[in-house]
Amino acid sequence: MEFRIFIMLYIPTCYAMKILNLGFKLFLSVIMILGVSSCEEKPDDLIIHKENISGFVQKGPYLIGTSLNLSELNSDLSQTGKIFTTNISNNQGAFEISNIDLASNYVEITAGGFYFNEVRGENSTAQLTLSAVSDILDNSHLNVNVLSHLEKDRLLHLVSSGTSFADAKIQAQREILKVFTFEKSDIANSELLNIAEGGEDNAILLAVSVILQGHLNVADMSELIGMMNSDLKEDGVLDNPSIGTSLINNARLANLEDVRTNLEEQYAELDVDASIPGFEKYVRQFIDSSGYEFSHFPIYNRTSVYGTNVLYLDSDTFYTTQELSLAAELPAGTSLKIVMSGGLWWYRVMPNGPKNWDISQYNHGIQYQEFTAPQSDESSDLSIEFSVPQGGSHIFRVEYFENMAESPTRTRDIVVVDQTISGSKYELYYPVNGSYGQNILAMYGDTLSLEKGVQYSLAAQFPLWDEDSLLCKLIFADTGLFAINPARMDLWTVQKDSQSLSMEATGKDILADMSIVFKHSGLGSLFKRDSTKILQIK
Numbered sequence: 293m294e295f296r297i298f299i300m301l302y303i304p305t306c307y308a309m310k311i312l313n314l315g316f317k318l319f320l321s322v323i324m325i326l327g328v329s330s331c332e333e334k335p336d337d338l339i340i341h342k343e344n345i346s347g348f349v350q351k352g353p354y355l356i357g358t359s360l361n362l363s364e365l366n367s368d369l370s371q372t373g374k375i376f377t378t379n380i381s382n383n384q385g386a387f388e389i390s391n392i393d394l395a396s397n398y399v400e401i402t403a404g405g406f407y408f409n410e411v412r413g414e415n416s417t418a419q420l421t422l423s424a425v426s427d428i429l430d431n432s433h434l435n436v437n438v439l440s441h442l443e444k445d446r447l448l449h450l451v452s453s454g455t456s457f458a459d460a461k462i463q464a465q466r467e468i469l470k471v472f473t474f475e476k477s478d479i480a481n482s483e484l485l486n487i488a489e490g491g492e493d494n495a496i497l498l499a500v501s502v503i504l505q506g507h508l509n510v511a512d513m514s515e516l517i518g519m520m521n522s523d524l525k526e527d528g529v530l531d532n533p534s535i536g537t538s539l540i541n542n543a544r545l546a547n548l549e550d551v552r553t554n555l556e557e558q559y560a561e562l563d564v565d566a567s568i569p570g571f572e573k574y575v576r577q578f579i580d581s582s583g584y585e586f587s588h589f590p591i592y593n594r595t596s597v598y599g600t601n602v603l604y605l606d607s608d609t610f611y612t613t614q615e616l617s618l619a620a621e622l623p624a625g626t627s628l629k630i631v632m633s634g635g636l637w638w639y640r641v642m643p644n645g646p647k648n649w650d651i652s653q654y655n656h657g658i659q660y661q662e663f664t665a666p667q668s669d670e671s672s673d674l675s676i677e678f679s680v681p682q683g684g685s686h687i688f689r690v691e692y693f694e695n696m697a698e699s700p701t702r703t704r705d706i707v708v709v710d711q712t713i714s715g716s717k718y719e720l721y722y723p724v725n726g727s728y729g730q731n732i733l734a735m736y737g738d739t740l741s742l743e744k745g746v747q748y749s750l751a752a753q754f755p756l757w758d759e760d761s762l763l764c765k766l767i768f769a770d771t772g773l774f775a776i777n778p779a780r781m782d783l784w785t786v787q788k789d790s791q792s793l794s795m796e797a798t799g800k801d802i803l804a805d806m807s808i809v810f811k812h813s814g815l816g817s818l819f820k821r822d823s824t825k826i827l828q829i830k
Contacts, residue, residue, distance in 0.1 A: 342391075345399075350690035358380040361403075375385075383562055394428075424441065443465050472499070492569070576649070589629045601616075608706055614724055617675055630692060640675040737825070739825065751806075753802075756800065762804070762821060764795045773829065795827055
């Protein structure tokens with residue numbers, strides 16, 4: 293059985309209207325509160341719809357088939373886990389992602405693949421990964437390039453430290469450009485730049501791309517970029533001088549005319565009407581203003597396959613009894629032209645002819661000839677002989693034009709001494725080489741440059757018929773500078789202390805010889821029968 297109780301209240305009309313009005317006002321208040329709450333919660337429900345996001349991936353332009361990911365980021369630039377993938381659609385590096393919905397306006401685009409190397413004019417032999425972080429709320433066209441990649445780690449650090457995204461983008465880009473000596477307050481965001489379009493902003497991008505690439509392979513360039521990112525992340529200042537040296541080496545060795553030609557021909561082949569920006573002035577500005585130390589020169593070893601190298605910088609005296617060579621090692625990107633003048637010489641053509649030398653005709657009128665290395669990353673070598681008066685000597689001028697220099701970067705005078713008759717059986721003489729190395733007693737000049745750690749000979753050949761005697765003495769400024777080996781001491785009577793060495797021999801038809809090694813740098817003097825020489829040990 294169900295009981296219902298009804299309670300009826302009598303409320304006068306005037307009071308009833310007041311209650312109704314109060315209820316209506318409460319209803320409106322609730323509506324307003326809900327409306328305000330709804331507006332405040334909008335960021336959590338934000339949906340950004342993009343019909344398409346497109347752009348270009350460029351070092352030089354990336355190649356068709358390169359994989360590309362677009363990752364959604366939270367406001368702190370951490371990944372949300374939402375990723376969209378596509379591939380680059382042509383050899384301009386173009387990509388497009390269509391019909392995407394995002395709950396955030398921050399994204400990271402990452403591409404890894406092969407690209408056209410604008411410095412070498414050929415496709416890369418390994419893959420390179422580049423990325424860009426951007427706000428896409430008002431932008432649907434984004435490019436990925438070396439500037440967007442270089443600023444990424446610094447940008448993330450600044451945002452994590454409380455800097456707004458917009459301010460962090462500006463600061464990170466400004467600090468990156470400062471590394472390259474570039475300042476432009478109104479430069480566009482890095483992801484809006486394009487090396488195939490004109491304008492100063494795009495010229496800066498291409499200049500940075502060239503300076504990073506130089507003649508490095510992909511692995512070495514990727515390592516250089518990684519080192520820069522790590523160095524700049526905390527304070528935006530490049531602290532490692534070796535990175536600056538790598539950058540200036542790259543810039544000075546890049547052929548800017550070739551870079552322009554390579555890109556123009558590549559885009560023409562793709563049937564693209566590209567406008568390559570004026571990047572050259574920015575590369576030259578970096579070379580002139582960066583202050584980084586340049587270190588990438590050809591290498592001149594003491595000896596080569598063909599003999600003692602007359603280009604070796606620490607030897608100025610050579611002998612006709614030696615096998616002589618003109619030799620250099622050319623690291624990738626370096627160049628070398630040698631100009632020889634002031635005498636007569638000849639080089640062996642075959643067998644064992646010149647390696648990596650283009651040789652001009654000898655000019656008899658001015659006694660002049662050019663030797664140019666056509667390929668870098670190669671060794672250059674040839675066998676050379678000099679015309680010297682019998683029993684005398686002659687001075688030859690050698691000029692080095694390194695790394696496309698228009699004037700000599702080094703100039704040396706070398707002395708070639710004829711010893712073909714000084715070895716007569718009727719007189720005492722000093723052979724060029726002894727049993728243990730190059731003979732110090734035979735070296736020409738008032739000052740002799742010697743190397744620490746190298747074994748030398750102290751050798752004298754006594755005449756066949758008549759007995760002769762010889763006393764030589766070496767005195768050094770420091771103690772413990774030299775070492776001798778009793779097992780390598782032939783027919784010399786030796787006396788020594790910590791700073792001096794005396795050698796004496798008497799006889800006929802004998803070779804007195806011994807070995808000596810210098811343990812550290814220093815100065816000394818050599819006294820022998822008819823001369824005194826200064827010894828410089830380096």
